[in-house]
Amino acid sequence: MVSAQEPIKILLVPGHDDKDWWMKEKITNGDFIIKKGTPHNTASKDVSIILHGINKWANENEMDAVVHVHFNDYHRPNKWIIGDRKGFAVYMPEEQMVNSTTSANFAKNIFKKLKTKYTTSNYEGEKGGLVASQSLIALGSNDTLLPTVRSVLIEYGYIYRFGNKTSRQKAYDTFTNLTVTGIKDYFLSRPLIGLK
Numbered sequence: 001m002v003s004a005q006e007p008i009k010i011l012l013v014p015g016h017d018d019k020d021w022w023m024k025e026k027i028t029n030g031d032f033i034i035k036k037g038t039p040h041n042t043a044s045k046d047v048s049i050i051l052h053g054i055n056k057w058a059n060e061n062e063m064d065a066v067v068h069v070h071f072n073d074y075h076r077p078n079k080w081i082i083g084d085r086k087g088f089a090v091y092m093p094e095e096q097m098v099n100s101t102t103s104a105n106f107a108k109n110i111f112k113k114l115k116t117k118y119t120t121s122n123y124e125g126e127k128g129g130l131v132a133s134q135s136l137i138a139l140g141s142n143d144t145l146l147p148t149v150r151s152v153l154i155e156y157g158y159i160y161r162f163g164n165k166t167s168r169q170k171a172y173d174t175f176t177n178l179t180v181t182g183i184k185d186y187f188l189s190r191p192l193i194g195l196k
């Protein structure tokens with residue numbers, strides 16, 4: 001079990017907060033470096049620098065985990081018409097990355113909880129809902145996160161699917177509770193010793 005003296009440190013990072021989000025012809029905010037076929041946007045230079053900075057900070061401050069929290073969207077001809085894509089996806093580091101071993105079970109625990117309530121993404125690039133990625137800075141691409149820093153990026157769903165404020169708020173609460181339960185399940189079911 002987890003030692004009671006040392007609290008688990010989790011860094012929560014919200015994404016997709018570009019204020020010009022809807023105005024840009026080419027959406028540049030995002031967490032990803034260029035990779036063909038991802039549903040995500042290409043990270044602008046500024047965003048890349050911020051994400052690398054977050055990774056550096058997480059390493060130096062001995063975070064146990066970094067959780068990136070996103071709501072998705074994608075580029076389509078008319079942004080005011082509801083898109084076809086739906087469902088959630090959990091991204092985790094690809095197996096060659098130094099923090100993949102510690103991250104995989106962490107991600108799976110969160111995924112398992114979300115799946116009890118929500119359907120996984122119908123987007124081809126997110127098939128199955130649990131996606132390993134090598135290119136996301138947020139997950140520690142180029143081994144920018146230490147092996148001890150678990151990373152996960154959660155796309156809770158497509159933003160246009162949350163009709164009004166009430167249903168949105170309700171969804172936020174459910175997402176949050178499921179995510180927290182998944183995180184607790186992970187940390188409470190395994191000893192931290194040896195992973196540090």
Ligand SMILES: [Zn+2]
Nearest residue numbers: 015040070155
């Ligand atoms: Zn995203």
